[in-house]
Amino acid sequence: xxxxxxxxxxxxxxxxxxxxxxxxxxxxxxxxxxxxxxxxxxxxxxxxxxxxxxxxxxxxxxxxxxxxxxxxxxxxxxxxxxxxxxxxxxxxxxxxxxxxxxxxxxxxxxxxxxxxxxxxxxxxxxxxxxxxxxxxxxxxxxxxxxxxxxxxxxxxxxxxxxxxxxxxxxxxxxxxxxxxxxxxxxxxxxxxxx
Numbered sequence: 069x070x071x072x073x074x075x076x077x078x079x080x081x082x083x084x085x086x087x088x089x090x091x092x093x094x095x096x097x098x099x100x101x102x103x104x105x106x107x108x109x110x111x112x113x114x115x116x117x118x119x120x121x122x123x124x125x126x127x128x129x130x131x132x133x134x135x136x137x138x139x140x141x142x143x144x145x146x147x148x149x150x151x152x153x154x155x156x157x158x159x160x161x162x163x164x165x166x167x168x169x170x171x172x173x174x175x176x177x178x179x180x181x182x183x184x185x186x187x188x189x190x191x192x193x194x195x196x197x198x199x200x201x202x203x204x205x206x207x208x209x210x211x212x213x214x215x216x217x218x219x220x221x222x223x224x225x226x227x228x229x230x231x232x233x234x235x236x237x238x239x240x241x242x243x244x245x246x247x248x249x250x251x252x253x254x255x256x257x258x259x260x261x262x
Contacts, residue, residue, distance in 0.1 A: 101126070101153050101183040102161060103174035103245060110169030111146045117167050124155035128191050147195065148247055153183060176244070183244040186226055190240050193225050194249055209236065213260050220257040227251070229258075 106114045115127040128147035133140050146152075150171065154164070158180055161173055174181045209215055209229050215238065217225040230250070231237035236258055240249045 098157050099155055100158065101155050101185065101188050102158075102180050103183060104152050104154050104164070105171040105174060106150050106152065107169050107171050108150060111150065111152055114167060114169040115152055117169070118152075118154060118164060121163065121167070123160075123164070125152060126155070126188060126191075127152040128195055130195060147191070148245065151245070153188060174245070181244050183242065187242045187244065190225050190227070191242065193222055194240060194251060196221070209255065209258060209260050215258045216261050217253055217257050218259050220253065222251060222253055222257070225251070225253075226261070 104114065104118075111127055115125050118125045129144040130147050131142050132145055134143050154161075161180060164170055164173075176182075211229055211231065213229045215227060215229050215236070217223055217227070217238075225238070225240060227238035227240045229236055230239045236253045236255055238251050238253055238258075240251060241247070242249075
């Protein structure tokens with residue numbers, strides 16, 4: 069084999085390798101959060117099964133206290149019943165349809181509904197911090213303003229102000245699901261977004 073054909077062969081191998089790396093990078097950029105609906109009370113099992121299949125899954129759980137006649141117990145229950153989120157390529161969703169407990173993928177306009185990254189982040193912030201913050205007001209914000217929480221336990225939350233008084237009532241909407249959550253935040257922790 070001549071030097072020229074060796075160089076050409078190495079160049080073609082390099083191009084193939086670069087193309088593979090580019091398509092992998094391009095695929096990672098296309099990862100999105102999708103909404104998975106499960107059978108009733110099957111959220112944790114479906115989460116476990118999807119994790120075993122190698123998917124990144126987010127099941128928002130809240131801790132509640134269950135009261136029985138003889139005892140109380142803390143239990144983790146899904147924040148949104150029969151719902152969890154999967155971070156995946158759209159074409160990979162076909163691999164989850166045979167998962168026991170799986171019901172459907174939420175669709176919007178005949179395509180799988182996409183949940184934005186900041187909405188997933190908002191859910192995570194809410195679940196980490198279930199207590200109210202109490203500080204004096206310093207920010208002038210009106211009802212209906214889009215705001216960001218800039219300090220305190222809800223830092224990073226982007227929400228709409230629904231009530232203005234000594235502390236804000238903020239509504240956090242996960243638009244893709246049609247779900248809303250209300251949190252109370254001190255006015256000094258909030259800045260208005262344009």
